[in-house]
Amino acid sequence: MRGAGPVIETRLKQLEAHLEQENPVLLTTVQSFRELDTVAYKMGLFDAEQSFATQIPWWPLVSILGTFSAGKSSFINQYLGVKLQRCGNQAVDDKFTVLCYSNQSTSHALPGIALDSDPRFPFYKVSGEIEKVAVGEGSRIDAYLQLKTSTSPALKGKILIDSPGFDADAQRTSTLKITDHIIGLSDLVLVFFDARHPEPGAMRDTLDHLVSKTITRQDSGKFLYILNQIDTTAREDNPEEVVAAWQRALGERGLTAGRFFTIYNDEAANPIPDEALRRRFESKRDVDLAEIHERMEQVEIERAYRIVGSLEKAARAFEEKVVPAVTDLNTRWRKRTLIGDAIAALLLIGGFIGITTRLGQWDGFKLNAEWWNTITATPISIYLTALVTFIVWLAIHYGNRHLAAKSLKHTADKIGQRLGIRGNLSAAFLTNTKPWRSIFSRNPAGWTRRSRKRIQRALEDADRYVQDLNDRFTNPSGTPAIEVEKAMNVGDDSAFEQPPAALTANQGS
Template identity: 55%
Template sequence: MPKPDKTIKKRLDSLEQHLKEENPVLVSAVDGFRRLSRIGYATGLLDTGESYVTQIPWWPLISVLGTFSAGKSTFINQFLSYPLQDTGNQAVDDKFTVVCYSGERNTRTLPGLALDADPRFPFYRTSDELDKVEAGQGKRIDAYLQLKTCNSERLRGRILIDSPGFDADEQRSATLRLTNHIIDLSDLVLVLFDARHPEPGAMGDTLAHLVKATKDRTDSSKFLYILNQIDTTAREDNPEEVVGAWQRALAREGLTAGRFYSIYDSEAAVHIEDEALRRRFEWKRDQDLGEILSRIEQVSVERAYRIVGALEKHAEKIEEYYIPRIRKLVASWRKRVLVWDTAWLALAATLAVGSRFLPPPAVASLDTAISTLSADSLLAVGAGLAVAGLALYLHFRSRKWAAASVLKEISHATVSEESERLLRAFKRNTRAWRSIFDPDPAGWNRRNRRALKQIVSSANGLVQALNNSFTDPSGKRPRVEVAEAVEEAPVEVVSGEMMPREETA
């Protein structure tokens, strides 16, 4: 059975050591992914340089998407309480920026290679994916990615991704591929739109990519749609109409449920002369911003459930999707091989029957040769072996031609990542020593089927363990007594200021 390479083993050991300190419950999840990967290797769905562990981020991941003028960088700077990202009304940065915590006071900007070569970050081995989109793009990894560090406590234990502003119709396929990649990996996706552009119809392509492509996802709850710089609508006769226009635009793309947040940066806000209107805008902003920050604080908890859910999802996908697909592909291959073999047999029968219609001298010579072979046992065995060898050669040529036609169909009918998995798994089923009549795909034996059921069962047990960590339905845990607060003068909070959440002792 194929085994993972040393790099994968080393990463798994390092991850387990980290999780023992952070969240011991997830150590069992790593073991589940390890066992699931063995099934992937056996069936050919995984290469030995891959693992299901590497396909999900194990650190909380928050991505910020939107058009170039939506205020993404301003929002990130405000969240970090540090001017990390350059800001402007035009496109300032055309790279995906991964922001992580550093103990150093000075920030650092590292090239894309720092992400491409480090399995701890979400863009590990992205250069390989870029090469699949367009040959040679993998060498230009620094043109797509960069890593920034910041000494902000809000980043501790989290990874933040700032995407380049874009309109989906103008983007290179590589950039859109990276966008879809981070959407899949993220625990929370903040999608920002610019309230200064009151005609959302002009953003149709962007809305289609950011909204329409995500509304049917099973994890659609992780998307927060945010109308930024809402303060610019204060001078409108009816500010609510701007929000309503955006909500209708999202509804046209199929997003009819979920919250729509309205915020703005207090430091860059336009002056609102009407005090009552200003207080209303500030109240709305503080309410929505508070909810957004609360979701960010909950990312670590959601991540634990997401990882356990991903374990069960991968296991079910193998049994309910990939194995049936492989069965159909193998059945199609078998049918084509039999068609070719039948054609060879028909050709042989035609030649045998046709030989009887040759001129009489030729028929007599053929009969004499057959009689001579039959009389000499050694020659008969040799002739039999030659015929068997020719039959085997033609059969394996049939297998090869049939496999080539199926492989071509797989490449045309499926997307890149899925295509690679199916191609690899199908090739594993067409190896020379496997019969075309094998009832089950390669690696899908009784032991692996039983192991898969055990993995799903253990995933359910992990969910219960997480529930026990965060809930107490029976109320049997010791009650935590809260010390009576000492009366102090009330602290006046300036409306609109982003106040960092106080940590309780």
């Protein structure tokens, strides 16, 4: 039976070692992911160097998106308490920048390959995704990504991603591909707009991508929409109308609920002469900033639940997506093979009749005793004829199997992309077309009773992990924390407050 390769096995062991120190509650989830990997290997969905555990970032992730000069970098600098990102009215940052904590005395800027080649970060192997939408660009990963480290305590236990402005990047297709990638992985997404540009209609494409394509997501609650630089509207006759214009623009794209924040940066703010107006702006800004920062702090807890949710989703995908898809492809393959066999049989019979007729074998045909005795007198000829016919038939049959399977490979790829299946659906399908597999097999290859038990066990584990997390973060009975800790016997919660050792260990080297 196929299993994990040496490289992925080493990475999973490293992950388990890190989680044992940093987040023991999630340690056992790795083993549950291993159970799913085993099923994926048997079905041909994964190769030996793939794992469900490496397809998700294990540290809380906050993405900051928006138009250029919307104040994303200044917001990050203010949050970190250090000037790590460049700021300006032009498109000063044209890369996706991953920001994480380091205990090094100085900050470091590392190339994109540091992210593309490390499964612990959210951009692992994203170069392959870029290559799919822009041929030749996958090898230029350093032009799209960079990693920056900082000693800011605000970064402990989480990762921030600063994105380039949508309307500032010439490589728009690849940028949007990367944006979709990080949105799917993020625990919190801050979407920034610039109040200094009071005509949101001019940013139709950006609004469509950041709003219209996100509000229908199941995790739409992780999006916060922020109108930055709101201080610039203080001189307007009716600054509320600026906010209303943006709210209408978002509403036209379907955003009728959710939080809409208005903030500005004190250091870059325009003076507001009217004292009462200034206090009103400051009060609103402080309330909104406090709520944004609180959500950013909560991502450490949300990430734990999201990983468990990812485990449950991956487990259910087998029965709800993978198995039905492979079964459907097998049905199509069997139908095409049988049709090919029928056509081949008709051609063989027709060819036999045509050749024998041309040779005059059917002229005055009479089945008399003398003809029969001639045939039965040489049984070896019958045997050889039957053997040759059988070999020809096998060659034709397996040729039909191969051609039918090949004709469905592209369809399998499209189905896999449409369903969002993790892994290679076409490889899983082709596993069923191996020569030793009967075309009449009822279940997909690798989908056995034991596989079903593994999936069921993973689902049960997911429920148990949620209960463990609830026990850690909630206490409806009001039992004193010390007593709860003793009853649970799960150790110290301080693990959630520590920086990711897996990240700090290799930074600055």
